[in-house]
Amino acid sequence: MHAFDILGDPVRRRILELLATGEHSSGDVVAVVHREFGITQSAVSQQLRILRDAGFASVRADGTRRIYAVEPARLREVDDWLDRFRAFWLPRLDALATEVARGKRKRRHRE
Amino acid sequence: MHAFDILGDPVRRRILELLATGEHSSGDVVAVVHREFGITQSAVSQQLRILRDAGFASVRADGTRRIYAVEPARLREVDDWLDRFRAFWLPRLDALATEVARGKRKRRHRE
DNA sequence: CGCTAATATTAGTAATAGCTAATATTGATG
């Protein structure tokens, strides 16, 4: 599934924004999303599964809790896809500066 | 409409990739997309309209042709949204380097 | 072990998105 298909949903984006600030239990995520979107625990759990299955988030167990963390690789795909447009808003940056800036040196096929 | 809702569709992404390489007429876009996705002129035209309406592309007339160009602002929104995740893959870049690299200095509320 | 809390799963439903086919519009040209 393409990264953008996953990011197309506002609930999933909100969950990722939350996870960007650090790990959170399923319950935490449910609380925030329920407050902001008014949807049920079931719906949030389903979205968490989609994020897991698509590789945007990882989980570990802590007793009966599930602790979710953001998994950055898929988000970097989006960042890479944007490369082809960066010339439109970074027109004066030379190649080296861009490389350094974006941390791309030798990264692309090494990790 | 949120930028990611627009980018969630593979046909729209392909059109933007094409426009990233330079201006193209509607007919050019139709030819490429039809070859790669097998959809009709009508469908492509509808997607071009969505891109226009959402501010991802602009058009100008050239006789009976319509020439499309990418409009970068909406794509930059996506780039900005990714900021919150960059620490995951650019952990060692200091703040100044990041600013320079990403061309953000005084940019955010000036343009 | 039986109960409760935390989370996940399943089945069914309603709204939406993207498509085709048909038609309309617009500009160029003989």
Next chain:
DNA sequence: CATCAATATTAGCTATTACTAATATTAGCG
């Protein structure tokens, strides 16, 4: 002006998606 080429629009259909309600699972605890 009639016609053609390029593009846009509309109506209707279908598949998908995200949801709720109900139920299942799993861990901790008395």
